[in-house]
Amino acid sequence: MSAVIETNQLTKSYGSRRGLAGLDLEVRPGEVFGFLGPNGAGKTTTIRILVDLIRPTSGTATVFGTEPRAGGAALRARIGYLPGDFVVNGNQSADELLTHLGHLRGRVPHERIRTLAHRLGLDLHVRIRSLSKGNRQKVGIIQAFMHEPELLILDEPTSGLDPLLQQTFLDLVREAKANGQAVLMSSHVLSEVQQAADRVGIIRDGRMVEVEAVESLRRRAVRRVEIHFGEPVSADAFTGLDGVTDVRVEDRVLRCRLAGRADPLVKAAARYPVESLVVAEPDLEELFLTYYRADTEPEATDAA
Protein backbone atom coordinates (compact mmCIF):
# COMPACT_ATOMS: atom_id res chain seq x y z
CA MET A 1 0.00 0.00 0.00
CA SER A 2 1.21 3.51 -0.75
CA ALA A 3 2.14 6.08 1.84
CA VAL A 4 -0.45 7.72 4.10
CA ILE A 5 1.40 11.02 3.98
CA GLU A 6 3.90 11.92 1.33
CA THR A 7 5.53 15.29 0.71
CA ASN A 8 7.94 16.03 -2.07
CA GLN A 9 10.20 19.10 -1.99
CA LEU A 10 7.50 20.86 0.02
CA THR A 11 8.21 24.59 0.28
CA LYS A 12 6.37 27.34 2.09
CA SER A 13 7.50 30.95 2.13
CA TYR A 14 6.07 33.65 4.32
CA GLY A 15 7.20 36.78 2.52
CA SER A 16 10.97 36.74 2.78
CA ARG A 17 10.90 34.29 5.67
CA ARG A 18 11.05 30.65 4.70
CA GLY A 19 8.89 28.22 6.60
CA LEU A 20 9.73 25.09 4.63
CA ALA A 21 12.61 24.63 2.22
CA GLY A 22 11.97 21.42 0.30
CA LEU A 23 10.72 18.97 2.88
CA ASP A 24 10.42 15.28 2.07
CA LEU A 25 8.29 13.33 4.48
CA GLU A 26 6.75 9.90 4.25
CA VAL A 27 4.42 8.31 6.76
CA ARG A 28 3.57 4.70 6.02
CA PRO A 29 0.30 2.92 6.74
CA GLY A 30 -0.08 1.88 10.35
CA GLU A 31 3.09 3.50 11.59
CA VAL A 32 3.67 6.05 14.31
CA PHE A 33 5.98 8.73 13.01
CA GLY A 34 7.70 11.13 15.39
CA PHE A 35 8.27 14.50 13.81
CA LEU A 36 11.03 16.22 15.70
CA GLY A 37 12.74 19.53 15.55
CA PRO A 38 13.35 22.75 17.44
CA ASN A 39 10.63 25.38 17.62
CA GLY A 40 10.37 27.27 14.35
CA ALA A 41 11.88 24.48 12.25
CA GLY A 42 8.70 24.04 10.22
CA LYS A 43 6.79 21.25 11.99
CA THR A 44 3.60 23.23 12.44
CA THR A 45 3.83 24.63 8.90
CA THR A 46 4.03 21.09 7.50
CA ILE A 47 1.14 19.88 9.61
CA ARG A 48 -1.10 22.82 8.70
CA ILE A 49 -0.47 22.14 5.01
CA LEU A 50 -1.57 18.52 5.54
CA VAL A 51 -4.95 19.59 6.96
CA ASP A 52 -5.33 22.31 4.30
CA LEU A 53 -5.19 25.31 6.60
CA ILE A 54 -2.35 26.74 4.49
CA ARG A 55 -1.19 26.04 0.95
CA PRO A 56 2.36 25.19 -0.12
CA THR A 57 4.41 27.66 -2.16
CA SER A 58 5.83 24.81 -4.21
CA GLY A 59 6.32 21.07 -4.05
CA THR A 60 3.60 18.57 -3.35
CA ALA A 61 1.91 17.07 -0.34
CA THR A 62 -0.55 14.20 -0.45
CA VAL A 63 -2.61 12.51 2.23
CA PHE A 64 -4.03 9.13 1.24
CA GLY A 65 -2.83 9.96 -2.27
CA THR A 66 -4.84 13.20 -2.51
CA GLU A 67 -3.67 16.79 -2.22
CA PRO A 68 -5.24 18.30 0.90
CA ARG A 69 -6.95 21.12 -1.01
CA ALA A 70 -8.45 18.78 -3.61
CA GLY A 71 -9.46 16.28 -0.93
CA GLY A 72 -11.51 18.88 0.93
CA ALA A 73 -13.97 17.88 3.62
CA ALA A 74 -14.02 14.22 2.55
CA LEU A 75 -10.28 13.92 3.13
CA ARG A 76 -10.40 15.76 6.46
CA ALA A 77 -13.12 13.37 7.62
CA ARG A 78 -10.41 10.67 7.67
CA ILE A 79 -8.02 12.75 9.77
CA GLY A 80 -7.95 13.62 13.45
CA TYR A 81 -6.05 16.84 14.05
CA LEU A 82 -4.72 18.37 17.23
CA PRO A 83 -3.35 21.89 16.68
CA GLY A 84 -0.19 22.97 18.45
CA ASP A 85 -2.24 25.65 20.14
CA PHE A 86 -5.69 24.27 20.85
CA VAL A 87 -7.97 27.32 21.08
CA VAL A 88 -11.76 27.16 21.12
CA ASN A 89 -14.56 29.32 22.47
CA GLY A 90 -14.03 29.03 26.22
CA ASN A 91 -17.58 29.98 27.01
CA GLN A 92 -18.90 26.41 26.70
CA SER A 93 -18.35 23.09 28.39
CA ALA A 94 -16.11 20.44 26.87
CA ASP A 95 -19.25 18.34 26.45
CA GLU A 96 -20.97 21.01 24.34
CA LEU A 97 -17.90 21.50 22.17
CA LEU A 98 -17.22 17.79 21.64
CA THR A 99 -20.86 17.06 20.88
CA HIS A 100 -20.84 19.84 18.27
CA LEU A 101 -17.58 18.65 16.69
CA GLY A 102 -18.87 15.08 16.80
CA HIS A 103 -21.89 16.14 14.77
CA LEU A 104 -19.69 17.85 12.21
CA ARG A 105 -17.96 14.51 11.80
CA GLY A 106 -21.19 12.58 11.51
CA ARG A 107 -22.21 10.42 14.39
CA VAL A 108 -19.58 10.06 17.07
CA PRO A 109 -21.06 7.93 19.85
CA HIS A 110 -21.25 9.98 23.02
CA GLU A 111 -20.12 6.89 24.86
CA ARG A 112 -16.77 7.22 23.08
CA ILE A 113 -16.37 10.82 24.29
CA ARG A 114 -17.21 9.78 27.86
CA THR A 115 -14.77 6.88 27.78
CA LEU A 116 -11.91 9.06 26.57
CA ALA A 117 -12.72 11.77 29.11
CA HIS A 118 -12.78 9.18 31.86
CA ARG A 119 -9.42 7.73 30.86
CA LEU A 120 -7.82 11.16 30.72
CA GLY A 121 -9.56 12.28 33.90
CA LEU A 122 -11.44 15.19 32.37
CA ASP A 123 -14.66 16.61 33.77
CA LEU A 124 -16.75 17.25 30.65
CA HIS A 125 -19.12 19.65 32.33
CA VAL A 126 -16.72 22.38 33.35
CA ARG A 127 -16.53 25.49 31.20
CA ILE A 128 -13.46 25.29 28.97
CA ARG A 129 -12.45 28.79 30.07
CA SER A 130 -11.95 27.63 33.63
CA LEU A 131 -9.94 24.53 32.70
CA SER A 132 -6.17 24.43 33.26
CA LYS A 133 -3.86 24.25 30.26
CA GLY A 134 -3.39 20.53 30.73
CA ASN A 135 -7.13 19.91 30.93
CA ARG A 136 -7.71 21.98 27.80
CA GLN A 137 -5.13 19.84 26.04
CA LYS A 138 -7.18 16.78 27.04
CA VAL A 139 -10.20 18.27 25.27
CA GLY A 140 -8.01 18.69 22.18
CA ILE A 141 -6.79 15.11 22.40
CA ILE A 142 -10.35 13.78 22.72
CA GLN A 143 -11.58 15.69 19.65
CA ALA A 144 -8.67 14.30 17.62
CA PHE A 145 -9.19 10.68 18.72
CA MET A 146 -12.95 10.43 19.19
CA HIS A 147 -13.94 9.45 15.65
CA GLU A 148 -11.15 6.85 15.35
CA PRO A 149 -9.69 8.41 12.19
CA GLU A 150 -7.42 6.51 9.82
CA LEU A 151 -4.77 9.17 10.37
CA LEU A 152 -3.95 11.20 13.46
CA ILE A 153 -1.97 14.40 13.01
CA LEU A 154 -0.90 15.68 16.40
CA ASP A 155 1.09 18.87 16.86
CA GLU A 156 2.94 18.83 20.19
CA PRO A 157 0.29 16.59 21.74
CA THR A 158 1.94 16.16 25.12
CA SER A 159 2.54 19.82 25.88
CA GLY A 160 0.98 20.72 29.19
CA LEU A 161 0.35 17.11 30.23
CA ASP A 162 1.93 15.80 33.40
CA PRO A 163 4.05 12.61 33.11
CA LEU A 164 1.24 10.31 34.20
CA LEU A 165 -1.08 11.69 31.55
CA GLN A 166 1.68 11.51 28.98
CA GLN A 167 1.65 7.77 29.60
CA THR A 168 -2.13 7.61 29.18
CA PHE A 169 -1.75 9.57 25.98
CA LEU A 170 0.95 7.20 24.71
CA ASP A 171 -1.38 4.30 25.49
CA LEU A 172 -3.98 5.92 23.25
CA VAL A 173 -1.38 6.25 20.50
CA ARG A 174 -0.37 2.60 20.86
CA GLU A 175 -4.01 1.51 20.75
CA ALA A 176 -4.55 3.59 17.62
CA LYS A 177 -1.55 1.89 16.04
CA ALA A 178 -2.85 -1.55 17.04
CA ASN A 179 -6.11 -0.49 15.45
CA GLY A 180 -4.31 0.15 12.16
CA GLN A 181 -4.41 3.95 12.42
CA ALA A 182 -1.37 5.92 11.31
CA VAL A 183 -0.01 8.67 13.52
CA LEU A 184 2.14 11.71 12.82
CA MET A 185 3.11 13.44 16.04
CA SER A 186 5.46 16.36 16.42
CA SER A 187 7.55 17.34 19.38
CA HIS A 188 10.66 19.25 20.20
CA VAL A 189 11.53 16.72 22.88
CA LEU A 190 12.55 13.29 21.67
CA SER A 191 11.77 11.49 24.90
CA GLU A 192 8.10 12.33 24.43
CA VAL A 193 7.80 10.36 21.21
CA GLN A 194 10.49 7.70 21.41
CA GLN A 195 8.28 5.38 23.43
CA ALA A 196 5.50 5.32 20.88
CA ALA A 197 7.16 6.09 17.55
CA ASP A 198 8.36 3.53 15.04
CA ARG A 199 10.37 6.04 13.09
CA VAL A 200 11.60 9.51 13.81
CA GLY A 201 12.24 12.34 11.39
CA ILE A 202 14.33 15.30 12.39
CA ILE A 203 13.55 18.62 10.76
CA ARG A 204 15.81 21.66 10.82
CA ASP A 205 15.41 24.94 8.93
CA GLY A 206 12.51 23.56 6.91
CA ARG A 207 14.32 20.44 5.73
CA MET A 208 14.27 16.83 6.87
CA VAL A 209 17.83 16.16 7.98
CA GLU A 210 17.42 12.59 9.16
CA VAL A 211 14.81 9.87 9.19
CA GLU A 212 15.57 6.82 11.22
CA ALA A 213 13.91 3.95 13.01
CA VAL A 214 13.81 4.62 16.73
CA GLU A 215 15.59 1.29 17.28
CA SER A 216 18.64 2.18 15.21
CA LEU A 217 18.62 5.68 16.64
CA ARG A 218 18.81 4.08 20.04
CA ARG A 219 21.71 1.93 18.95
CA ARG A 220 23.63 4.95 17.76
CA ALA A 221 22.65 6.94 20.76
CA VAL A 222 25.19 8.54 23.03
CA ARG A 223 25.52 7.08 26.50
CA ARG A 224 27.21 8.65 29.46
CA VAL A 225 29.70 6.23 30.94
CA GLU A 226 31.33 6.42 34.34
CA ILE A 227 34.03 3.92 35.37
CA HIS A 228 35.59 3.75 38.81
CA PHE A 229 39.04 2.18 38.85
CA GLY A 230 41.07 0.62 41.63
CA GLU A 231 44.04 2.87 40.83
CA PRO A 232 44.61 6.28 39.22
CA VAL A 233 44.35 6.22 35.43
CA SER A 234 45.50 8.55 32.68
CA ALA A 235 43.11 10.22 30.27
CA ASP A 236 45.50 9.48 27.41
CA ALA A 237 44.59 5.81 27.61
CA PHE A 238 41.01 6.61 26.61
CA THR A 239 41.11 9.66 24.38
CA GLY A 240 40.80 8.89 20.72
CA LEU A 241 39.07 5.55 21.19
CA ASP A 242 36.43 4.77 18.59
CA GLY A 243 33.06 6.27 19.70
CA VAL A 244 34.46 7.77 22.89
CA THR A 245 34.31 11.53 23.43
CA ASP A 246 34.48 14.09 26.23
CA VAL A 247 36.95 12.08 28.23
CA ARG A 248 37.50 13.45 31.73
CA VAL A 249 39.58 11.75 34.36
CA GLU A 250 39.66 12.70 38.01
CA ASP A 251 42.10 10.50 39.86
CA ARG A 252 40.44 7.08 39.71
CA VAL A 253 37.22 8.03 37.97
CA LEU A 254 36.71 8.18 34.20
CA ARG A 255 33.70 9.99 32.76
CA CYS A 256 33.07 10.03 29.05
CA ARG A 257 30.44 9.72 26.35
CA LEU A 258 30.13 6.62 24.26
CA ALA A 259 28.44 6.31 20.89
CA GLY A 260 27.95 2.99 19.12
CA ARG A 261 29.83 -0.17 20.13
CA ALA A 262 31.19 -0.39 23.65
CA ASP A 263 33.99 -2.78 22.76
CA PRO A 264 36.94 -0.38 22.33
CA LEU A 265 36.18 1.34 25.62
CA VAL A 266 35.71 -1.93 27.51
CA LYS A 267 38.97 -3.37 26.12
CA ALA A 268 40.83 -0.24 27.14
CA ALA A 269 39.30 -0.22 30.60
CA ALA A 270 40.07 -3.88 31.10
CA ARG A 271 43.76 -3.05 31.39
CA TYR A 272 43.06 -1.53 34.79
CA PRO A 273 41.26 -2.91 37.83
CA VAL A 274 37.62 -1.86 37.38
CA GLU A 275 35.67 -1.29 40.61
CA SER A 276 32.37 -0.28 39.11
CA LEU A 277 30.89 0.70 35.79
CA VAL A 278 27.82 2.83 35.16
CA VAL A 279 26.29 3.22 31.71
CA ALA A 280 23.33 5.58 31.63
CA GLU A 281 20.29 4.75 29.54
CA PRO A 282 20.86 5.84 25.95
CA ASP A 283 20.19 9.51 25.94
CA LEU A 284 18.63 10.16 22.56
CA GLU A 285 18.49 13.80 23.50
CA GLU A 286 22.26 13.87 23.16
CA LEU A 287 22.14 12.52 19.63
CA PHE A 288 19.34 14.85 18.86
CA LEU A 289 21.38 17.83 19.95
CA THR A 290 24.16 16.96 17.54
CA TYR A 291 21.70 17.67 14.74
CA TYR A 292 20.66 20.91 16.36
CA ARG A 293 24.18 22.14 16.86
CA ALA A 294 24.64 22.44 13.13
CA ASP A 295 22.03 25.17 13.52
CA THR A 296 24.63 27.56 14.77
CA GLU A 297 26.80 27.28 11.69
CA PRO A 298 26.63 30.53 9.75
CA GLU A 299 25.40 29.15 6.42
CA ALA A 300 22.42 27.52 8.10
CA THR A 301 21.20 30.61 9.95
CA ASP A 302 21.11 32.75 6.86
CA ALA A 303 17.50 33.81 6.39
CA ALA A 304 17.30 33.29 2.67
Next chain:
Amino acid sequence: MLHSVFGKALRESRRGIAAWAIGIAAVGMMYAAFYPSMADPAMAEALRAFPPELLEALNMGDLTSPAGYLEGSTFGLLGPLMMIIFATVLGSRAIAGDEEDGRLDVLLAHPVERWSVVVQRGLAMVVALATAGLVLIVGLVAISGPAQLTEIGAANLAATTVQLVLLACVFGSLALGVGALTGSRGAAIGAVAVIGVLTYLAHTVLPDVSGFEWAENLSPFFYYLGGRPLVNGLQVVDSLVLATTAVVLVAIGVIGFVRRDIAV
Protein backbone atom coordinates in the same frame (compact mmCIF):
# COMPACT_ATOMS: atom_id res chain seq x y z
CA MET B 1 -29.40 22.09 11.97
CA LEU B 2 -29.02 22.65 15.69
CA HIS B 3 -25.54 21.19 15.65
CA SER B 4 -24.43 22.74 12.39
CA VAL B 5 -22.01 25.66 12.21
CA PHE B 6 -25.09 27.85 11.70
CA GLY B 7 -26.90 26.55 14.77
CA LYS B 8 -23.75 26.73 16.86
CA ALA B 9 -23.14 30.35 15.86
CA LEU B 10 -26.65 31.31 16.91
CA ARG B 11 -26.47 29.44 20.18
CA GLU B 12 -23.13 30.99 21.09
CA SER B 13 -24.43 34.52 20.50
CA ARG B 14 -27.96 34.12 21.88
CA ARG B 15 -27.36 36.39 24.88
CA GLY B 16 -25.77 39.07 22.73
CA ILE B 17 -28.64 38.89 20.25
CA ALA B 18 -31.20 39.27 23.05
CA ALA B 19 -29.35 42.23 24.57
CA TRP B 20 -28.94 44.05 21.25
CA ALA B 21 -32.53 43.37 20.19
CA ILE B 22 -33.93 44.74 23.44
CA GLY B 23 -31.55 47.70 23.40
CA ILE B 24 -32.35 48.68 19.83
CA ALA B 25 -36.10 48.32 20.38
CA ALA B 26 -35.93 50.33 23.63
CA VAL B 27 -34.07 53.20 21.97
CA GLY B 28 -36.45 53.12 18.99
CA MET B 29 -39.49 53.21 21.25
CA MET B 30 -38.10 56.00 23.42
CA TYR B 31 -37.46 58.11 20.37
CA ALA B 32 -40.91 57.38 18.97
CA ALA B 33 -42.51 58.33 22.28
CA PHE B 34 -41.30 61.91 21.87
CA TYR B 35 -43.39 62.46 18.77
CA PRO B 36 -46.35 64.17 20.52
CA SER B 37 -44.07 66.97 21.76
CA MET B 38 -42.59 67.33 18.26
CA ALA B 39 -46.01 67.58 16.65
CA ASP B 40 -46.55 70.74 18.70
CA PRO B 41 -46.82 73.77 16.34
CA ALA B 42 -44.33 75.65 18.56
CA MET B 43 -41.73 73.01 17.73
CA ALA B 44 -42.31 73.39 14.02
CA GLU B 45 -41.74 77.11 14.53
CA ALA B 46 -38.49 76.47 16.40
CA LEU B 47 -37.18 74.14 13.71
CA ARG B 48 -37.56 76.83 11.09
CA ALA B 49 -34.57 78.52 12.66
CA PHE B 50 -32.29 75.75 11.30
CA PRO B 51 -31.09 75.72 7.70
CA PRO B 52 -33.20 73.20 5.75
CA GLU B 53 -30.05 71.62 4.25
CA LEU B 54 -28.83 70.73 7.73
CA LEU B 55 -32.13 69.17 8.69
CA GLU B 56 -32.18 67.28 5.41
CA ALA B 57 -28.69 65.99 6.07
CA LEU B 58 -29.85 64.63 9.42
CA ASN B 59 -32.94 63.05 7.84
CA MET B 60 -34.95 65.66 9.72
CA GLY B 61 -36.57 67.44 6.79
CA ASP B 62 -40.09 66.97 8.05
CA LEU B 63 -40.16 66.35 11.76
CA THR B 64 -43.75 67.25 12.35
CA SER B 65 -45.56 64.47 10.45
CA PRO B 66 -45.47 60.97 12.00
CA ALA B 67 -43.57 59.40 9.06
CA GLY B 68 -41.24 62.40 8.77
CA TYR B 69 -40.54 62.28 12.48
CA LEU B 70 -39.64 58.58 12.49
CA GLU B 71 -37.49 59.06 9.39
CA GLY B 72 -35.53 61.63 11.33
CA SER B 73 -35.34 59.78 14.62
CA THR B 74 -35.78 56.03 15.08
CA PHE B 75 -35.18 55.12 11.43
CA GLY B 76 -32.98 58.07 10.49
CA LEU B 77 -30.13 58.04 12.93
CA LEU B 78 -29.91 55.85 16.00
CA GLY B 79 -31.81 52.87 14.53
CA PRO B 80 -29.50 52.40 11.55
CA LEU B 81 -26.46 53.31 13.64
CA MET B 82 -27.19 50.66 16.28
CA MET B 83 -28.23 48.05 13.74
CA ILE B 84 -25.07 48.66 11.68
CA ILE B 85 -22.85 48.45 14.75
CA PHE B 86 -24.57 45.21 15.78
CA ALA B 87 -24.15 43.83 12.25
CA THR B 88 -20.49 44.86 12.21
CA VAL B 89 -19.83 43.15 15.53
CA LEU B 90 -21.36 39.93 14.17
CA GLY B 91 -19.82 40.17 10.70
CA SER B 92 -16.29 40.99 11.83
CA ARG B 93 -16.32 38.28 14.47
CA ALA B 94 -17.69 35.52 12.22
CA ILE B 95 -14.41 34.81 10.42
CA ALA B 96 -11.75 37.46 11.14
CA GLY B 97 -12.36 37.64 14.87
CA ASP B 98 -12.33 33.88 15.27
CA GLU B 99 -9.22 33.65 13.13
CA GLU B 100 -7.36 36.31 15.13
CA ASP B 101 -8.24 34.44 18.30
CA GLY B 102 -6.84 31.25 16.75
CA ARG B 103 -10.19 29.47 16.87
CA LEU B 104 -10.56 28.64 13.19
CA ASP B 105 -7.93 25.87 13.05
CA VAL B 106 -9.99 23.33 14.95
CA LEU B 107 -13.18 24.03 13.00
CA LEU B 108 -11.62 24.13 9.53
CA ALA B 109 -9.73 20.89 10.09
CA HIS B 110 -13.14 19.23 10.41
CA PRO B 111 -15.08 17.90 7.43
CA VAL B 112 -16.80 21.18 6.65
CA GLU B 113 -16.00 23.28 3.59
CA ARG B 114 -14.67 26.78 4.07
CA TRP B 115 -17.34 28.39 1.88
CA SER B 116 -19.96 26.67 3.96
CA VAL B 117 -18.53 28.10 7.20
CA VAL B 118 -18.75 31.64 5.78
CA VAL B 119 -22.26 31.10 4.43
CA GLN B 120 -23.57 29.47 7.60
CA ARG B 121 -22.14 32.17 9.83
CA GLY B 122 -23.49 34.79 7.42
CA LEU B 123 -26.95 33.25 7.70
CA ALA B 124 -26.66 33.24 11.49
CA MET B 125 -25.89 36.96 11.28
CA VAL B 126 -28.98 37.55 9.13
CA VAL B 127 -31.15 35.65 11.60
CA ALA B 128 -29.71 37.70 14.48
CA LEU B 129 -30.42 40.99 12.67
CA ALA B 130 -33.90 39.82 11.69
CA THR B 131 -34.59 38.96 15.33
CA ALA B 132 -33.61 42.48 16.37
CA GLY B 133 -35.86 43.80 13.59
CA LEU B 134 -38.77 41.70 14.77
CA VAL B 135 -38.46 42.94 18.34
CA LEU B 136 -38.25 46.51 17.00
CA ILE B 137 -41.46 46.07 14.96
CA VAL B 138 -43.32 44.71 17.97
CA GLY B 139 -42.08 47.59 20.12
CA LEU B 140 -42.95 50.27 17.58
CA VAL B 141 -46.42 48.88 16.89
CA ALA B 142 -47.04 48.72 20.63
CA ILE B 143 -46.02 52.33 21.17
CA SER B 144 -47.56 53.81 18.02
CA GLY B 145 -50.93 54.30 19.74
CA PRO B 146 -49.72 56.25 22.79
CA ALA B 147 -47.20 58.12 20.62
CA GLN B 148 -49.87 59.24 18.13
CA LEU B 149 -48.08 57.48 15.24
CA THR B 150 -50.99 55.24 14.20
CA GLU B 151 -51.40 56.95 10.82
CA ILE B 152 -48.22 55.16 9.63
CA GLY B 153 -49.75 51.74 10.20
CA ALA B 154 -48.16 48.49 11.30
CA ALA B 155 -47.55 47.34 7.73
CA ASN B 156 -45.38 50.31 6.86
CA LEU B 157 -43.54 50.13 10.17
CA ALA B 158 -42.78 46.49 9.36
CA ALA B 159 -41.79 47.32 5.78
CA THR B 160 -39.36 50.00 6.94
CA THR B 161 -37.90 47.69 9.56
CA VAL B 162 -37.38 45.02 6.89
CA GLN B 163 -35.43 47.56 4.85
CA LEU B 164 -33.51 48.57 7.97
CA VAL B 165 -32.56 44.91 8.53
CA LEU B 166 -31.46 44.70 4.88
CA LEU B 167 -29.36 47.85 5.31
CA ALA B 168 -27.71 46.27 8.35
CA CYS B 169 -27.16 43.08 6.33
CA VAL B 170 -25.23 45.09 3.72
CA PHE B 171 -22.80 46.44 6.31
CA GLY B 172 -22.65 43.16 8.22
CA SER B 173 -21.81 41.40 4.96
CA LEU B 174 -19.19 44.04 4.23
CA ALA B 175 -17.57 43.27 7.60
CA LEU B 176 -17.93 39.52 7.04
CA GLY B 177 -16.59 39.72 3.48
CA VAL B 178 -13.61 41.94 4.27
CA GLY B 179 -12.88 39.82 7.34
CA ALA B 180 -12.99 36.61 5.30
CA LEU B 181 -10.83 38.18 2.63
CA THR B 182 -8.17 39.60 4.95
CA GLY B 183 -8.47 37.74 8.24
CA SER B 184 -8.26 41.10 10.00
CA ARG B 185 -10.99 42.27 12.35
CA GLY B 186 -9.56 45.79 12.17
CA ALA B 187 -9.85 45.84 8.39
CA ALA B 188 -13.43 44.57 8.59
CA ILE B 189 -14.51 47.25 11.09
CA GLY B 190 -12.51 49.93 9.28
CA ALA B 191 -14.19 49.10 5.98
CA VAL B 192 -17.63 49.56 7.55
CA ALA B 193 -16.62 52.81 9.23
CA VAL B 194 -15.16 54.36 6.06
CA ILE B 195 -17.77 53.11 3.61
CA GLY B 196 -20.57 53.74 6.11
CA VAL B 197 -19.65 57.40 6.56
CA LEU B 198 -19.00 57.97 2.84
CA THR B 199 -22.26 56.41 1.70
CA TYR B 200 -24.20 58.17 4.44
CA LEU B 201 -22.84 61.50 3.18
CA ALA B 202 -23.57 60.42 -0.40
CA HIS B 203 -27.20 60.01 0.58
CA THR B 204 -27.58 63.10 2.75
CA VAL B 205 -25.11 65.79 1.62
CA LEU B 206 -24.00 65.02 -1.92
CA PRO B 207 -27.48 65.30 -3.49
CA ASP B 208 -27.21 69.01 -2.66
CA VAL B 209 -23.78 69.36 -4.23
CA SER B 210 -24.09 70.06 -7.94
CA GLY B 211 -22.28 67.50 -10.07
CA PHE B 212 -22.44 64.85 -7.33
CA GLU B 213 -26.14 64.04 -7.32
CA TRP B 214 -25.42 60.68 -8.99
CA ALA B 215 -23.42 59.53 -5.95
CA GLU B 216 -26.63 58.94 -4.06
CA ASN B 217 -27.35 55.94 -6.27
CA LEU B 218 -24.29 54.22 -4.80
CA SER B 219 -25.46 54.61 -1.22
CA PRO B 220 -27.21 51.78 0.63
CA PHE B 221 -28.90 54.49 2.70
CA PHE B 222 -30.66 55.70 -0.45
CA TYR B 223 -32.10 52.23 -1.04
CA TYR B 224 -33.06 52.03 2.61
CA LEU B 225 -35.10 55.22 3.13
CA GLY B 226 -35.03 56.92 -0.27
CA GLY B 227 -38.31 55.32 -1.36
CA ARG B 228 -39.97 56.43 1.93
CA PRO B 229 -41.24 52.97 2.99
CA LEU B 230 -42.91 54.57 6.03
CA VAL B 231 -45.21 56.37 3.60
CA ASN B 232 -45.17 54.11 0.54
CA GLY B 233 -44.75 50.65 2.04
CA LEU B 234 -42.12 48.06 1.15
CA GLN B 235 -39.90 49.13 -1.76
CA VAL B 236 -39.31 45.84 -3.52
CA VAL B 237 -36.62 47.00 -5.94
CA ASP B 238 -34.72 48.89 -3.24
CA SER B 239 -34.91 45.84 -1.00
CA LEU B 240 -33.60 43.61 -3.77
CA VAL B 241 -30.71 46.00 -4.39
CA LEU B 242 -29.76 45.83 -0.71
CA ALA B 243 -30.13 42.05 -0.52
CA THR B 244 -28.12 41.50 -3.70
CA THR B 245 -25.37 43.81 -2.46
CA ALA B 246 -25.14 41.79 0.76
CA VAL B 247 -24.94 38.51 -1.15
CA VAL B 248 -22.24 39.85 -3.48
CA LEU B 249 -20.15 41.10 -0.55
CA VAL B 250 -20.29 37.69 1.13
CA ALA B 251 -19.49 35.96 -2.16
CA ILE B 252 -16.37 38.11 -2.61
CA GLY B 253 -15.34 37.17 0.91
CA VAL B 254 -15.88 33.46 0.18
CA ILE B 255 -13.80 33.59 -2.99
CA GLY B 256 -10.89 35.11 -1.09
CA PHE B 257 -11.32 32.89 1.94
CA VAL B 258 -11.21 29.53 0.16
CA ARG B 259 -7.95 30.47 -1.55
CA ARG B 260 -5.88 31.99 1.20
CA ASP B 261 -3.90 30.73 4.18
CA ILE B 262 -5.50 30.68 7.61
CA ALA B 263 -3.42 32.66 10.08
CA VAL B 264 -2.04 30.81 13.08
